[in-house]
Amino acid sequence: MKTVKLKINNVEIEASEGENILNAAKKASVNIPSLCKHPDLHATGACGICIVKLKGAPNMVRACCTPVSEGMEVITHDPEIVGVRRTVLELILSAHPNECLTCGRNGTCELQRLASEFAIRRESFNPVVPDIPPDSTTNSITLEPRKCIKCGRCITVCQEKQNVWALSFLERGIDTRIAPAGVTLGESPCVRCGQCSEHCPVGAIFEFDETEKVWAALSDPELYCIAQIAPAVRVSIGEAFGYPPGTNLTGQIYDALRHLGFKAVFDTNFGADVTIMEEASEFAHRFLSAPEKLPLITTCCPSWVDFMEKFHHDMIEYFSSCKSPHSIVGTLTKTYYAQKLGIDPSKIMMVSIMPCTSKKYEITRTGNMYASGMQDVDVALTTREFIRMLQQSGIVFNDLDPETQADSPLGEYSGAGVIFGTTGGVMEAALRTASYFITGHDPESVDFKQIRGLEGIREFEFKIGGHSIRTAVAHGLGNVETLISRVRAAREEGREAPYHFIEVMACPGGCIGGGGQSWNVDDAIRKKRAEGLFSDDRSKAIRLSHRNPYIQKLYEEFLGEPLGETAQKYLHTSYQARPEYKR
Amino acid sequence: MQLTEFDKIVEAAKAKSAAFKCNLYCCYSTGCVSSGCGDVVKAVQEALVSHGCDKVVRIVKTGCMGLCSHGPLMRVEVEGQKPVLYSEIRPLVARLIIAEHIVPALSLEKGADFNVPDFLSGFVLPLDIPFFSKQMKIVLANTGHIDPELIDDYLARGGYQALKKVLTEMTPQQVVEEVLTSGLRGRGGGGYPTGLKWKNAAPSQGAEKFVICNGDEGDPGAYMDRSVLEGDPQCVIEGMLIAAYAIGATSGWFYIRTEYPLAVDRVEKAIKQARKAGFLGKNIFGTKFSFDCDIRLGAGAFVCGEETALIASIEGRRGTPHPRPPYPSQKGLWGMPSCVNNVETLANVPHILMKGGAWYASIGTPESRGTKVFALTGKVKHSGLIEVPMGMTLRTIIEEIGGGPSTGKKIKAVQTGGPSGGVIPSEFLDTPVCYDQLKKLGSIMGSGGMIVLDEDDNMVDIAAFYLDFTADESCGQCSPCRIGGRQLLELLKKVKSGKGSMDDLALIKRLSLTMKKASLCGLGQTAPNPVLSTLKYFENEYLERIKN
Secondary structure (H helix, E strand, O other): OOEEEEEEOOEEEEEEOOOEHHHHHHHOOOOOOOOOOOOOOOOOOOOOOOEEEEOOOOOOEEHHHOEOOOOOEEEOOOHHHHHHHHHHHHHHHHOOOOOHHHOOOOOOOHHHHHHHHOOOOOOOOOOOOOOOOOEOOOOOEEEOHHHOOOOOHHHHHHHHHOOOOOOEEEOOHHHOEEEOOOOOOOOOOOOOOOHHHHHOOOOOEEEOOOHHHHHHHHOOOOOEEEEEEOHHHHHOHHHHHOOOOOOOOHHHHHHHHHHHOOOEEEEHHHHHHHHHHHHHHHHHHHHHHOHHHOOEEOOOOHHHHHHHHHHOHHHHHHEOOEOOHHHHHHHHHHHHHHHHHOOOHHHEEEEEEEOOOOHHHHOOOOHHHHOOOOOOOOEEEEHHHHHHHHHHHOOOHHHOOOOOOOOOOOOOOOHHHHHHHOOOHHHHHHHHHHHHHHHOOOOOOOOOHHHOOOOOEEEEEEEEOOEEEEEEEEEOHHHHHHHHHHHHHHHHOOOOOOOOEEEEEOOOOHHHHOOOOOOOOOHHHHHHHHHHHHHHHHOOOOOOHHHOHHHHHHHHHHHOOOOOHHHHHHHEOOOOOOOOOOO | OOHHHHHHHHHHHHHHHHOOOEEEEEEOOHHHHHOOHHHHHHHHHHHHHHOOOOOOEEEEEEOOOOOHHHOOOEEEEEOOOOOEEEOOOOHHHHHHHHHHHHHHHHOOOOOOOOOOOHHHHOOEEOOOOHHHHOOOOOOOOOOOOOOOOOHHHHHHOOOOHHHHHHHHHOOHHHHHHHHHHHOOEOOOOOOOEHHHHHHHHOOOOOOOOEEEEEEOOOOOOOOHHHHHHHHOHHHHHHHHHHHHHHHOOOEEEEEEEOOOHHHHHHHHHHHHHHHHHOOOEOOHHHOOOOEEEEEEEEOOOHHHHOHHHHHHHHOOOOOOOOOOOOOOOOOOHHHOOEEEEEHHHHHHHHHHHHHOHHHHHOOEOOOOEOEEEEEEEEOEOOOEEEEEEOOOEHHHHHHHHOOOEOOOOOEEEEEEOHHHOEEEEHHHOOOEOOHHHHHHOOOOOOOOEEEEEEOOOOHHHHHHHHHHHHHHHOOOOOHHHHHHHHHHHHHHHHHHOOOOOHHHHHHHHHHHHHHHHHOOOHHHHHOOHHHHHHHHHHHHHHHHHHHO
């Protein structure tokens, strides 16, 4: 890439052509304050905090959306610039409720941090806070428009990254607000991915908080509380406790859950191994004897399922009918495990700790989510809610025992189970086992590295025992559309499907970048979280789901054959076309 | 359209308009329509029929004749006689004019002038008053003289000759050069050199390239673009065609606000007629150049006059500006290179190409060439639509063209540039009207609004009026404008109501500067101008309100 020379505060630096001033300034060791810009998203220039002076330009410009050019001379800080920034900040604060102490983002709010750094000590302007009620109709995400600073991140992510278009700007001037047009969020095309809440700098969009439900259950002596943790949670939770992103804290989480009072601790990774048994069987079956039902499309992601039901229901026939891993753990807990231990399943409170806001919706999505005869998973908490519970519990996270084990058998997982949390992981885990189902022997190498990475769409043709398997992985719903349209075009033109197997995760990076994860994520952090999962995989003696002895035992004792009658009853679900939404 | 055909239809058009012994030019612009010209024209028609002279007299429903304060207007032109302008006509008067002026005038011998009877002379406006004689019409040359709904009228007055010249004799580069030479600057308010805009857009590559005509005129009290679109739509289409040829565009859009139904209707008809005549379509004048255009309606948001917001609006997105770069000339409508020009700017283009850039540059001042159309309103005797050479002083415009104060009170200031502009106190009335001089005084040329204020007008009220407008029209995207506009308005209201303090005044100043520096687009950056300029010249009026 071509580089240009420029001066930032009289320091000469080199930067890539096209790079914005905000990033380039870091090379001169200058931090330009900014509020609306998020590294994942293109600049909107909404907040007006990152203004800088350019030599020769009459007006100040925004560092976030002004590209550097040869010979440019930038001044990032002088009394006038700081004064303007301060006034802008005071304006933003005048339209934002002064409710920091009772806000969910107290301590993590980007506006609060700026107000602190700028030492705002007075309210120069009269408050002009809008009076708009919150919207919790999705039961996954709560919209609090009063707190919104109109940075536009949620809208950019909803429209451009996810192509859902549930949120948009309405009205104008001071009445501008973010909302679904004319309906509640629950009635809108929202797929509850929570990326809006993940990207919100303040407390305007927030996970639907259910921690009180869990506290109440834990203090109820009648209930037998059991928790499970999703793969992606273990590598992100540490960010809230001072660990570098990607640090694997599985043991500490198990320990923390026991401290909180859960009577048993399971791992969603075990459910992932079961999912693989079913999904790889489905794949092997379709690949060998029902090619018209290819490509097989993964369905572990409830936002993707919702998206497909709303926008692409002509793809239902390609969907894997297998439930997601935590649903499977929920069902098996209230059937297999309860029977084994002689616990009354109606007394079990199953809590899933998930990186995801959409799992809150998934647990009641269809009748199949009650396969045990009751609701299989009772509560799905996001990573962020779980962190708050830990903070309230008095547990010193750093002192927890990293060697703590989960309960058997639903806590025993293979390396394949853990990589479910990252984009490409489900595909890789499935290919490991599908190789066995198709060829009768395990793959020579368990690493299917060609399908790893963070590019939005990745394709690779794998050779398995004389067969060619065309795979594709997409994450971020906007990218999914590209794959879907290729599949649809081939079908309409009567051509063979371009792929045999497609993996889809709604969130950028997959569950490691999930809508319920720790805030302030970017691709560098996603990469580290993914690496945390791959390194856990490498450390496992067993890295193939079908070689997990507890999985083998589960099928022997309870499920019978993959895709068999019992497996169908407990592990599979169905999909339906939902009303078409116009985007 | 082939060249030979063109000459034929032009001759036919000329013959058609010469066929009438008498032409009655009735102003049929939005202003006169609302003061009842429809009934007047109906009465004229009926009277002509009843007097049996409807075959020799043509009623020409024209665009704006300018003197809007005195409408409805009708200009009587009988062959060989001096034209007579009637003002403030009602249907009864119209019938009298036919019976007592037209009928006898038609039977007069050649060379004799008709004397308007005394009972009608009260309605006659002399055509040699400074309101008319001091003006110089380029953009409005045809407005008031042609029926904007008939392409033949345009052709009879030299329409599409410039396009013919451009397509058959000039390269696109030469066209750009000619416009550069003319010194024409964007008339929408920005004042960016049009030739430079074209020069930047010409080399941009894309599967398609667009010319967009910005007809989203939104300043309160301004109607220059509306009048041009209503009065001479073909001229704007011709300007668009020339722009398209110069930059290599193949299609264009008119973006007109939906509150201008008459303008939309006339542009629609003009496009249809131009297409039918072959000025729009494939291989125009038998050359390789093809171009067509269509209309998109703006839904009334002021900010959509900002070109990036305008483009978003055409695409069907929310009309909000986006940060530049990329500029529309690189990545505009649907991601394609686009060139956005204002209505008045495009209306200048055929004249420049016909008479040459040097001719145009000879009019006006060194940095502001040509003429400018203004909507002269407020406390002047003659208010309306005027076109004057750049460099004319404010005094000439107000005292001569405008006829001085209408109230008998002293003129205090003149507001130019609409909500983005400022006030200029009367001691600066000898300032020549041009981009740089107005800016020096803390106002701007803007799109051409000019409101004359007298001693009764209070500057705090004026500032609050404009802030009310801009705060309401803020698109809401950036915080300095969205929240700043509202807060500034609240502070002004506080001062206005006598409850303000010196702290409030200091805050007004700080906030105004912040909005100017930190707003994302021109709307927010210029929104505090009415406040800053009234403070600059009339701070005492703020202080009075605070003290009392």
